[in-house]
Amino acid sequence: MSVDTRQRKAERIRHLLETEGDSVHKNTQVFNNGRYESTADLEDYEELKDEARAIKEDAIERLPELVKQVTETVEANGGTVYIADDAADANRYVTEVADGRDVVKSKSMTSEEIEVNESLEASGSDVWETDLAEFVLQVADEAPSHIVAPAIHKSREEIAELFNAYFEPEKPLETAQELTQFAREYLGEKFVDAEVGMTGANFVTADTGTLALVTSEGNARKCVQATDTHVAVAGVEKIIPRVEDLQPFVELIGRSGTGQDITSYVSLFTPPGDSPTFDVDDELGSGDEREFHLVLIDNGRMEMREDDQLRETLYCIRCSACANSCANFQHVGGHAFGGETYSGGIATGWEAGVHGADSAAEFNDLCTGCSRCVNQCPVNIDIPWINTVVRDRINRGKDGDLDFLVKGLTPDEEPGGVDLQKRLFGNFDTLAKLGSAFAPLSNWVAQAGPARSLMERTLGVDSRRELPEFERESLVEWFKNRGPQVDPEEARRQVALYPDAYTNYVRTERGKAAIRVLEALDVRVDVPSAGESGRAPLSQGMVATAQSNAEDVYDALAPAVAAGHDVVVVEPSDLAMFHREYERLLPKDNYTVLKNHSYEVLEYVYGLLENGADINALPDGDDMQIAYHSHCQQRTLNLEPYTLAVLEDCGFDVRTSDVECCGMAGSFGYKSEYYELSIDVGETLVDQFTTENTADRTVVASGTSCLEQLDALLTRRPAHPVRLLDT
Template sequence: MASEQSPQSSNPAIEETDPEGEPGAAADAGPADGARSRREKAAALRHLMATEGKTVGENTRGFNESTEEAISHISNYEDLRERARVIKEEAIAELPDLIDRVTEAVEANGGSVYVAEDAADANEHIASLMDEHSAQKMVKSKSMTTEELELNAALEAEDFDVVETDLGEWVIQIAEEAPSHLIGPAIHKPPEEIATLFNEHFDPAEPFNGDPDELTQFARDKVGEHIEEADVGLTGANFVTAESGSIALVTNEGNARKTAVTPPTHVAVTGVEKLLPSVRELAPFVELIGRTGTGQDITSYVSLLTPPTDSPVLDFEDPEKPMAEGDRDFHLVLVDNGRLAMREDAQLKETLYCIRCGACNNSCANFQSVGGHGFGGETYTGGIGTGWEAGIEGLDSAGDFNDLCTGCSRCVNKCPVKIDIPWINTVVRDRVNRGGEGSDYSFLVEGLTPDSEPEGIDVQKRLFGNIESLAKLGSATAPLSNWLTGTRPVRILLDRALGVDARRELPQWRRETFREWASGRDSIPGAEREVLVYPDLYTNYVLPERGKAAVRVLEALGVGVTVPEVGESGRAPLSQGMIATADRKASAVYADLAEHVDTGRDVVVIEPSDLAMFRNDYEKLLSEESFERLRDSSYEVMEYVYGLLENGADREALPKANGTRELAYHSHCQQRTLGLEPYTTAVLSDLGYDVTTSEVECCGMAGSFGYKSEYYEVSMDVGQQLKDQFEAERANGRRIVASGTSCGDQLEALFGDAPPHPIELLDPR
C-alpha cells in the first residue's frame, strides 16, 4: 500500500495541541479588518523598501556574491557541511552533558559559569558581576544573544555605562535602532547617513561627508578610548568548547580581541546551543563560517580563548606601568531562554544547529528587498529568524514576518549546517494557522476548501492552499469563471475579502484540461520506455500547451507517455503552512503513482515546484521508503530529455533552433536549488540556442506570494532585479523563456508577454 501514515494524525510536524491553548497570531476578524491589516503591512514594507531597501539590497547581494565566490574556492564544501551538521546534531543531543563538562572546565581554569534560565535571569546575573568587580563601564563586542536579552537597556537601567565596540553595532547604538541583520547590524545604513548621524551626535569641527575611511578612523578612535577606560569587556561566543572551557570568536575588526583582553575582567554571554565537545570539532566551522557569512574564506580573526588567559594585565589608568602578569577574571554566561525547550521540539530543534552566519539573510530575495527590520522579529532576522523567534519569543513575533519566506529554498544550499529553513518556516506557519481565532467570513471559501485545517486559519491562506478546488471549478465553468473574476467588482471583493491583489492578472482557467486532452489520444505503440507525465495543477488547468509539448517531445524521442489521473502535489497547501492538507495530498498522489512507478515508469514533472515536492518535501510527508521510491523515479522534464539524448535518443527528432536563436532563460528557484538548471541550458545549447541565464535568486512571484495584497509591492520590487537584468537581453533580441508557472506570470507582468517553457521550444509539432 502506498503510505502507512494516517495523514491526519501521525505527522510529527503537526501540532496536536489544542489550538485554543496556542499563543498564536490573531487571524483576521473579518474582511474589513483583514484588508486593513494587509494594507498596514503593505505600507510598512513599502516604507522599508523606500528607506532601507536600496542599501540593504546592495550589501546583501554583495555578501551573497562573495559567498558564492568563497565557496567556489574549495572543493569539499559539501563534505564540510555534512561534518558540521553531524557535529551539531551530536552536540545538541548531548547538550546537558556538555553544559556540565564546560562548567567543570571553566571552573578548573579559574572562571565561573552561570546558566541563565531566561533574559531577566541573565541580565540580573551580569549586573551582579558588574557589582562584584566594582565596575562602572562595560565595553561589548557584537552579540546577538545580548540583543535577545536586551542587556544594554537592563544595565543602563542600573546606571552602568555600556558601549558597543563593533563599528556597525556602535552606529546602531548611537542611532538607537535595532540591528537589521544577523552579522551586519547597520547593513541598512549608507555611509552618508552614518555621516549625518555622527555630525548630529558628535558635532565635529569638520563635518563628515560619508567617506568610509574617515568614518572608520573616527569611530575606531572613539571606541578605542572606551575600551581602554572599561572595567569589564563582554563578548559573545560563536562556539564554546566543553573539554577545554574555551570560546571561539569570529571577527574582522579586532574589537572582540581588544574587548576580551584589555579590561581585566571578561564576561562571555552566549546561547547554550553554541557548545561543542572540543577544539577539534571547530575545524569545519572555521572553514565554513566566513564563506557563508561575509563571503570571506576566513575572517581576519578567529580567536580561540581559554579565559582567564595568560595574557599580561594592562592598566591604562597607569599608562607608564609595563604590562605584567596579574589577575584576570572570566565569567561565562550560558543562556537558555527557551533553547532547552526547543531541543525537545522535534521540528524547531534544527534551529539550534544555526551558527548565525547570516547566509539565509543574504541569499533571500525578499530579505534583499526589505531587510531585517521587515524580515525579522524581536531580535532575529531572515529565514532562520522565524525558528529563533518561535522558540525564544513565541509565535506572535515569528508570525509577524514568517510569511515573507516564500519557500523558494535559495537559502538551503547556503546554510553551512544544512538546516531545512523553508521547512522550519512552514512548520511555524502551520502553528500560526492553528493558533488563530475563528473567522466569520470563511463561508466565502467554504465548499472550495476540502482541507484539514483548523477554523481559524486566515481565509487568504485557505484560498491559496486550496487552489486545486478553485482550479477544478474554474475549469469546469470556463470561460464564465474567467469573465467573472475579470470584472472589477469581483476583483475588489477578492482583494478586500481574500487579499488577492487587484493589480495581478488572475490565471485563466482552460475548459479542456491537459489530462482531458491526453486521455483522448493514444501514445506511440510498442515503446521500449514508458513514462508518466505528471499533470501538475498549472499545466493541467492553465497552461496545457507545455504539457502537450512535453508529451510530443517525449514521444518523438521514442518514449510512450501516460498522463495519469492524479491530484495536486500538496505544494499549494504546504506553502500556506497547511501541513495536514499537504500531507493528505502527498499520500493521495503517492497512492495514484505508486503502481506506475512499480512497473518501472519514470515520473516526468514539468512544474519545478512540484518536482521539488517529490524530490525533497515528501521526505517529511511520506514514509521513508515511499519517499525514496518516488524521489528516485522523478525527473524534471528537461533533465529527462537530457538523459534521453545522452543515452542515444535521436536528437534529429527535435527541431533545431530557428528564428530567435538567442534566449534569456530564467530557471526556477527550487529547480536551481536541486541543481537542475544546467540540464535545460545544456539541451537548449545542444539544439543550437545561445542561452544566457538570470542571476537573481527568485523572480519575486514565488507561487501565491505575489498575488497577496500585502506583498504585491515586495514581489514587484524583487521582480525589478530580474527586469533590470533581462531588459537589456530583451532589447538585444533575446527571447525570454522560463520553467516555472509563477516565474512566467511575473515575467509577463514585467514585460507584457508570457514566456514559453523551454520544452515548448523543443515541440516537434
C-alpha cells in the same frame, strides 16, 4: 487578516523598500556573490558541511552532558559559569558582575536577545558597543537589520550625516575611512576607561573551555585585553565537544557569511586570559587577576531541543547565508524580515523558540519556500521546512471563530482559524477544478471589476495582478481523448507525465508540448489523473492538507512506478515536493521510490539524448537568441544545467539569469500586502533581461510563477522552454 492589517503591512514594506532597500540590496549582493565564489574554491565544501552538521547534531543531543562538562572545565581554568534560565536571569547576573562599572562590548546577537544593555545602563554602567556597525546603531538608536552586518541598511552618507549631527566634529566626516578612524579613536578611550569587557561566542568547546569569536575589526580582542573582567554571553547551543571540532566551522563560517575565506580574526580564547591589561594609571599591568564569567543562556533553547521540528534551529551558527541568499531579504532587509532579535530565513525558528510565535508571525510569511537558502546553509538546516511548520502552528494557534464561514466550503484538513487568504491559495486545486469546469465564464467573472475588488477586500488578492485563466479542457481530459501515440513495444521508455494543477488547468499548452517532445523521442507517454502535489497548501503552512494531497498523488502515480515507468514533471515546484518535502509527508519507502523515478521534463530529455535518443527528432534552434530563467527550486535541486544543455545542444543561443527568485513565488505575489515587494524582487530579474544583450531575446522560464511574473513585467510573452522543442 483584516484589510487594515494588510494595508499597514504593505505600507511598512513600501517604506522600507524606499528607505533601506537599496543599501540592503547592494550589501547582501556582495555577501551572496562572495559566498558563491568563496565556497566554490573549497574542494571539500560538501564534506565540511556534513561534518559541521554531524558535530552540531551530536552536541545538541548531548547538550546537558556538555553543559556540565564545560562548567567543570571553565571552573578548573579559574572562571565561573552561570546558567541563565531566561533573559531576566541572565541580566540579573551580568549586572551584578558589572556592578556599575563601565562596559565595552563586542558584537553579540545573544546579548541583543536578552537586551542586556538596558539592564546594565539601568544599574549605572556606561555601555559601549565597539563593533562599528553596532556603534552606529547605538548612536542612531536603531535595531540591527542583519545578524552579521547589523547596520547593513545604512549607507555611508547616512552614517556620515548621523555622526556629524551627533558628535559635531570640527571637520565634518565624509569618507568611510574618516568615519572608521573617528569611531576607532572615540571608542579607543572607552576601551581604556572600561573595566568590564563583554563578548559573545560563536562556539564554546566543552573539553577546554575555549571561546571562538569570529570577527574582523579587532574590537573583541580589545574588549578582552583592555579590561579586568571578561563576561561572555552565549546561548547553550554554542557548546561543541572538542577544540578539533572547531575546524570545519572555522573554514565555513566566513565563507558562508560575508563570503570571505576567513575573517581577519578568529580568536580562540581559553579564559581567563593573562594578557597585560590597562591599569588605572594608564600603565599596562598584569592580567593575572582577570576574572572570567561565562553566562550560558537557555531562554527557550532546552525546549527547542525537545521539539522535533524546531531542534534543527539550534544547529544554526548564525552565519547569515540564509538571509543573503533570500530574494525577499535582499530587497527589504531584516527590519521587515525579522522578529524581536533575529532576521532572515532561520529567524523564524529562533524567534518562535526564544520569543514565541507572535514574534515569528510578524515576518514568517516573507519566506516563500523558494529553498534557495537550503544548499547555502553550512549545517544543512531545512530552513523552509522550519518556516512551514511555524506557519502551520501560527495557523492553528489562532482561534477558530471563522469555522462557520468555511466549513464545507473548503475540503482541507485545517482548523477554522486559518486565514481565508491562506485557505484560498492552499486549496488551489479545488479552485482550478471549478475554474476549469466553468471556463470561460469563471475567468470573465473573476477578472471583472466588482469580483476583483471583493477578492481584494475579503481575501487580500491584489487587484493589480492578472489572475490565471483556466482552460475549459484540462490536460488530463485532452489526453484522454487523444490517447498515447507511441506503441509500448516500440517505446524507448514509458512515462507518466504528472499533470500538476497549473499544467492541467491553466497552462495546458506546456503539458501538450512536453508530451509531443517526449513522443518525438520515442517515449510512450501516459497522463494519469493525479491531484495537486501539496505544494499549494504547504506554502500556506497547511501541512495536514499537504500530507493528504501527497498521499493521493502517490496513490495515483504508484501503479506507473510499479510498472517500471518514469514520472516526468513539468512544474519544478512540484518536482521539488517529490524530491524534498515528500520525505516528511510520505512513508520512507514511498518517498524513496517516487524520488528515484521522477524527473524534471528537460532533465529527462537530457537523459534520453545522452542514452541514444536522436537529437534530430527535435527542432534545430538555429542560433535563436534565448533568455532563460530557471526556477528557484529547480536550481536548488541542481537541475538548471540540463535545460541549458538541451537547448544549447539543439542549437539555441542561451543567456541565463542569476537572481535567486523571480519574486512571484506561487501565491506570494498575489497577496496585496506583499505585491509591491514581489514586484521589486521581479524588477531585478527584469533588469537582467532588458540589457543590451538580452532585450531582444525570446524569454523562457521553467516555473509557472516565474512565467506569470515575467509576463506581468515584460512586454515579451514568456513560455516554458519545452515549447521551443515542440515542432
